[in-house]
Amino acid sequence: MKSVSISIKKIKIFGVILILLLSIYLIWGKLTSPYGVQKVSFIPSKSEKFTKGKLSFIVYKASTGVSEDIIYHFHGRNLDNTIWNDDTYFTSLIQSHWQKSNVKPPTVVLVSYGPEWLLTPRNTKAESGLMDDFVVNLPFIESKTGRPENRILLGESMGGLNVLILGLSHPELFSKVASLCPGVYLDSPFSGFNAIKAALKRTGADPKVAFGIYFMAKKYVSNEEEWNKISPIDLIKKANADYPELYLSCGLYDKYGNYEGTEALVNMAKAKGVKTYWHPIYGGHGATDIVSLADFLVGDESDSKEIPDGSIDLKNLSSKK
Secondary structure, three states: OOOOOOOHHHHHHHHHHHHHHHHHHHHHHHHHOOOOOOOOOOOOOEEEEEEEOOEEEEEEEOOOOOOOOEEEEEOOOOOOOOHHHOOOOHHHHHHHHHHHHOOOOOEEEEEEOOOOOOOOOOOOOOOOOHHHHHHHOHHHHHHHHOOOOOEEEEEEOHHHHHHHHHHHHOHHHOOEEEEEOOOOOOOOOOOOHHHHHHHHHHHOOOHHHHHHHHHHHHHHOOOHHHHHOOOHHHHHHHOOOOOOEEEEEEEOOOOOOOHHHHHHHHHHHHHOOOOEEEEEEOOOOOOOOHHHHHHHHHOOOOOOOOOHHHOOOOOOOOOOO
């Protein structure tokens, strides 16, 4: 058997070539990477932060003054309540549009219970009950903002699902709900594997992302019955013409697979007589029609949805641990 020998000179040459190729790769990567990020030109709102228990919220008020309404904004997954003034986020585009339109916008209260959360009523899961907590704390929040003429809900992605859960569970409290790319599904986390696989194929959802949402949902609900209490597809079945106006949008190529369920929710809401604005977007997750959304949030409001005497009616909320 012949032995194979490689000279030191060849090894050195190979090493130099390898280092050269690696250097070219890194330099090319640097040269072809974005040099910056597009930012929005706008006047940021004044802000003040408050906390109470698990609840954290920041009150934002435009420096030019605000209307008598309040927007409760629930952020997306892995974000926080500082994003309203982020000059790279869609919220800055909303503010820019309002400023150019010379309208007096609502006060914005950006709500957070952490980077990942679902507004569920109290059920068998220890993490549940955040919806009850938020509703109980509405008088506390509005002691900092003043009592509004109308309450409006706004949320994107995870927040889009949360505002639908809240607005459809407590329609008496809110005038409008704007939900962007919400996690609305025809199947539940408790559907069989074949049903979930078929849904992934139908919607084109990214399996890694979809299963992340699947496990997040199971953190807050234990079974099909508990899921149905927060599923917008089930909640809308009780709706009527007195429910809050709905603004719904979603990208056709949403990687979470949200388009199918959101479009179905739109059709069901309209059939129930709910005033519904549907904005399908040719794009992916988070794509938003800024102008129509901004105008919806400050447009003429319907009858005020107020809490009588500053109290909350909790008779329909479970107090079980």
